[in-house]
Amino acid sequence: MTVTMIIAGALFGAGAVLAAIRLIRGPSPIDRTAALDVLLAIVVGVILLSAAMSRSATAVVIAVVVSLLGFVSSAGLALLLQRGRR
Amino acid sequence: MSVIDIAATVALIGGAALSFIAGVAVLRFPDAATRVHAATKPQVLGIVLLTIGLGLRLGGIAIIGEFVLIVLLQFFTAPVAAHLAVRQALVRREGQPGGADPELGVGVDPELGGGSSRQVDTDVRSDGG
Numbered sequence: 578m579t580v581t582m583i584i585a586g587a588l589f590g591a592g593a594v595l596a597a598i599r600l601i602r603g604p605s606p607i608d609r610t611a612a613l614d615v616l617l618a619i620v621v622g623v624i625l626l627s628a629a630m631s632r633s634a635t636a637v638v639i640a641v642v643v644s645l646l647g648f649v650s651s652a653g654l655a656l657l658l659q660r661g662r663r
Numbered sequence: 664m665s666v667i668d669i670a671a672t673v674a675l676i677g678g679a680a681l682s683f684i685a686g687v688a689v690l691r692f693p694d695a696a697t698r699v700h701a702a703t704k705p706q707v708l709g710i711v712l713l714t715i716g717l718g719l720r721l722g723g724i725a726i727i728g729e730f731v732l733i734v735l736l737q738f739f740t741a742p743v744a745a746h747l748a749v750r751q752a753l754v755r756r757e758g759q760p761g762g763a764d765p766e767l768g769v770g771v772d773p774e775l776g777g778g779s780s781r782q783v784d785t786d787v788r789s790d791g792g
Contacts, residue, residue, distance in 0.1 A: 581672045585679035592679075592686030592705075599689045599698070607695040607752045611702040614744070615685050618705040622682050625713040629675060629720040637717070637729045644710070644733060648740035655747035659754075 582630050589626070593619045610654050617647035667719050674716030681709035695752040699745050706741040710734070 593616060600612035621640050628636040681704055688701030714730050 578668070578672070581675055585675050588676070588679035588683040592683040595683075595686030595690045603698075605695050605752070605755060607748050607755070608689075608698055610748050611695070611698040612689055614699075614702040614706060615682070615689050618685070618702075618709060619682050621710055622678055622705065622713050625710070625717050626675060626679070629671065629713075629717040632720060634721055634723075634726045634729075637726065637733070641729060641733055641736065644736055645740070647706075648736070648744050651744040652740075652747055655744065655751050658751050659747075 578630065582626070585626055586623075589619050589623055606654065606658055610651050613654075614647060614651050617643065617650070621647070667722070671716045671719035674712045674719065678705070678709045678711075678713035678716065681705045681712065685709070695755070696749050699748045699752065703741050703745045707737050710737050 596612045596615040596619070600609055600616065603609045603612060621643050624636050624640045624643065628634060628640075685701055685705040688704075689698050692698045692701055711734055714733055718726070718730055
């Protein structure tokens with residue numbers, strides 16, 4: 578299971594770095610919203626992975642809260658951009 | 664290493680691989696709409712795979728309620744957020760091929776059809792990943 582954690586952690590880390598590059602470079606705010614969605618999905622995934630490695634279910638509630646926070650942030654940003662154009 | 668451990672390993676690495684693929688796609692895809700499309704993949708399938716892996720590792724019945732809560736929340740919220748973001752991306756490339764249709768009810772204001780949206784669109788196109 579240690580090998581599993583190393584492989585999955587490396588994949589998560591590489592994906593987070595690539596999404597962060599798009600978050601910095603992204604020319605429009607929509608690109609940054611997409612990169613933030615990927616980053617928050619990676620955060621939820623890391624929380625679930627650490628819970629799977631330690632065989633404890635206490636962190637699952639945190640994953641629920643972070644996934645709800647991701648929806649609120651991306652929907653709020655999209656509506657804010659829509660309002661800014663009117 | 665039992666069969667359940669192997670299945671949990673496959674599910675966990677599959678979820679992590681989807682997150683990595685989404686990172687590559689968000690960096691490499693040429694357009695805002697395609698990037699939003701790629702960003703929803705780890706939000707739904709990746710989190711479902713990771714939840715299956717975690718459930719196989721924990722092996723209890725009591726935690727299933729929270730798993731169903733996570734998966735249903737992702738199923739209902741990820742398409743809504745992606746739809747809002749792609750709608751904004753379509754408004755921003757109005758007047759281009761594949762741009763906003765006036766029947767969508769967005770971007771029909773003549774004050775918005777001029778230079779500003781074209782400027783944003785050329786910024787998007789000229790990046791190229």
